[in-house]
Amino acid sequence: MKQVILRDxxxxxxxIGIVIVRTxxxxxxxxxxxxxxxxxxxxxxxxxxxxxxxxNRLSVVYAYVVRTDSWTQTELSCQSxxxxxxxxDFGLIEQGNILRCSLVLCxxxxxxxxxxxxxxxxxxxxxxxTKNGFIWYVTDTINSMIAVKNILYKHEFENNxxxxxxxxxxxxxxxxQQDDSLIKVKQQQQQQQKQIIVKKDVEIIKTEQQxxxxxxxxxxxxxxxxxxxxxxxxxxxxxxx
Numbered sequence: 001m002k003q004v005i006l007r008d009x010x011x012x013x014x015x016i017g018i019v020i021v022r023t024x025x026x027x028x029x030x031x032x033x034x035x036x037x038x039x040x041x042x043x044x045x046x047x048x049x050x051x052x053x054x055x056n057r058l059s060v061v062y063a064y065v066v067r068t069d070s071w072t073q074t075e076l077s078c079q080s081x082x083x084x085x086x087x088x089d090f091g092l093i094e095q096g097n098i099l100r101c102s103l104v105l106c107x108x109x110x111x112x113x114x115x116x117x118x119x120x121x122x123x124x125x126x127x128x129x130t131k132n133g134f135i136w137y138v139t140d141t142i143n144s145m146i147a148v149k150n151i152l153y154k155h156e157f158e159n160n161x162x163x164x165x166x167x168x169x170x171x172x173x174x175x176x177q178q179d180d181s182l183i184k185v186k187q188q189q190q191q192q193q194k195q196i197i198v199k200k201d202v203e204i205i206k207t208e209q210q211x212x213x214x215x216x217x218x219x220x221x222x223x224x225x226x227x228x229x230x231x232x233x234x235x236x237x238x239x240x241x
Contacts, residue, residue: 012064012065012081013064013065013130013131013132014062014063014064014128014130014131015031015037015062015063015064015065015076015130015131015132015134016031016060016061016062016063016093016098016128016130016132016134016135016136017029017030017031017032017037017039017060017061017063017076017132017134018030018058018059018060018061019039019055019056019057019058019059019060019061020036020057020058021036021057022055022056022057025040025041026038026039026040026041027039027055027061029061029063029076031074031076031132032100032132032133032134033074033132035073035074036073037065037073037074037075037076038073038074038075038076039061039063039075039076039077039078040075043063043066043075043076043077043078043079044078044079044091045078045079045080045088054092055092059092060092060093060098060136061076061078061090061091061092061093062078062089062090062091062093062128062136063076063077063078063090063091064076064077064081064090065077077090078090078091093136095138096126096136096137096138096145097136097137097138097145097149098134098135098136099134099135099136099137099149099152099153100133100134101133101134101135101152101153101156102133102156103131103132103133104156105135105152105153105155105156106129106130106131106132106133106134106135108155108156109129109135109152109155110129112155112161113161114151114152114155114161114164114165115127115129117161117164117165118148118151118168121165121168122139122140122144122148123139123140124138124139124140125137125138125139125140125144125148126138135152137152143172143175143176143179144172146171146175147168147171147172147175148168150167150168150171151164151167151168151171154167
């Protein structure tokens with residue numbers, strides 16, 4: 001694939017990349033291009049580099065291009081573009097789902113009404129569409145994340161937004177039915193396990209009783225002996241009168 005990362009004075013190109021090498025001075029990042037990009041340590045706010053156990057090989061980062069030349073590697077940055085914002089959206093991505101897709105789909109999604117419709121019907125939906133064939137998004141449920149993935153890929157060849165939204169709702173219904181079925185099966189298995197445990201407990205009690213017949217016999221003998229002793233005492237008392 002040709003080098004797709006560009007930057008001019010007016011446009012900032014946002015990218016999502018996967019860290020492939022970490023060195024003391026920089027990260028090498030796979031940006032879905034013919035060569036990796038570099039992300040230097042000073043490219044983070046206040047020069048604060050994420051801890052090694054937090055950001056290392058195979059970590060995913062959200063950044064933007066600051067330099068690209070035909071004779072050097074593309075350089076990225078994770079510094080805040082808008083200093084007035086308290087939160088910096090760039091840097092390590094720790095949640096959500098990452099899709100690798102065609103550049104055609106990325107371009108299409110950036111001007112598509114599908115994103116507005118998904119924002120309307122999905123709670124806590126957030127998405128980042130880049131220029132290098134990666135899409136990041138997050139929703140409030142796993143089922144919703146699965147359905148969105150299918151809808152986004154489908155949109156590359158399907159332009160009917162109403163159809164895509166209908167398909168999303170159908171997928172959500174189907175996934176929920178599968179979840180309900182799994183829950184029902186799990187409950188049945190738990191009930192069967194409880195019945196097996198109770199049955200085993202009853203069998204253990206019966207076995208213990210069979211193993212200790214003398215104890216029961218001695219108990220009955222003691223009761224009978226007490227009754228006989230009382231009867232004999234009553235007879236003796238009556239004769240003495």
